[in-house]
């Protein structure tokens with residue numbers, strides 16, 4: 001059989017029928033401990049839940065196949081995945097982070113990593129010359145987030161991976177916004193893919209989780225696995241099961257998310273009260289050409305900048321009825337958030353910016369809701 005396409009992999013891999021019962025839906029193994037031999041022999045490969053369990057292994061298999069990697073690790077949250085990876089670097093390691101990125105990552109590299117002797121540097125990842133210049137100094141890791149949060153900046157994974165590798169750096173891509181259904185960073189040259197599976201993989205705003213997928217099962221992968229097993233930010237089996245369940249509809253959901261986003265972005269881009277729509281599918285987006293090359297479709301995350309500043313943005317967000325004002329993204333329901341209001345004392349997002357996660361409702365209802373809120 002020819003190699004299965006990602007939409008099929010998402011439905012099948014990790015979801016194989018249970019060998020003992022033939023059950024078409026996978027079992028959830030809640031056991032914290034597994035019978036072993038008198039000298040600790042792992043009879044069926046498992047010992048203690050923190051060290052690994054069968055439900056997590058199914059999800060890891062699915063993630064590995066979907067991203068085209070060699071192995072995967074699952075964590076209690078996206079932040080736990082990021083922390084485990086970054087804290088596996090030796091003291092003195094210099095890491096390049098994107099200027100526009102998930103706010104939790106920024107807190108991690110500003111507040112926590114320096115305490116451990118890891119040296120963060122911030123660079124505009126859309127500026128290839130700037131990244132090349134930054135890589136002239138010793139660089140242990142290059143962290144890419146594309147499309148980025150919340151400005152939806154696009155960076156060139158293939159080109160930045162080549163630059164990073166020439167400098168001897170490990171290249172990591174946060175693929176949360178795109179999912180492997182739309183973008184496969186390992187095939188473009190990256191070494192590690194990171195996910196907050198809380199978002200599109202879970203897909204229903206009801207399960208927290210994170211993952212790392214490694215291109216190679218190498219020393220770094222082993223080091224991060226060991227750190228996970230000892231420090232213990234593991235994904236609970238029920239969470240693994242819910243995320244695996246999310247995988248089965250991921251392909252269908254992403255298709256509809258993208259088609260709704262295209263309609264919503266088109267409407268917003270033509271509205272006089274909207275100053276700017278940040279969605280890489282629009283031909284006017286500065287990263288459109290790169291996104292068109294490296295993504296299968298443009299995703300359903302966007303941000304808008306309104307005429308009339310902060311007041312106009314808050315008023316609009318307050319008038320919406322189908323969209324919910326809430327943080328997070330990737331669920332069935334459309335969400336909107338005034339990022340500057342939730343970014344703490346020194347917000348980085350423009351005051352007129354609203355981040356939008358386009359959900360799976362009927363696009364006409366979403367557009368009608370946006371129209372009444374903008375008028």
Ligand SMILES: *Cc1c(COP(=O)(O)O)cnc(C)c1O
Nearest residue numbers: 077078079102174176196198209
């Ligand atoms: C949510 C998110 C994270 C953090 O993941 P959690 O599961 O909330 O810990 C990291 N990166 C991006 C792009 C995210 O959207």
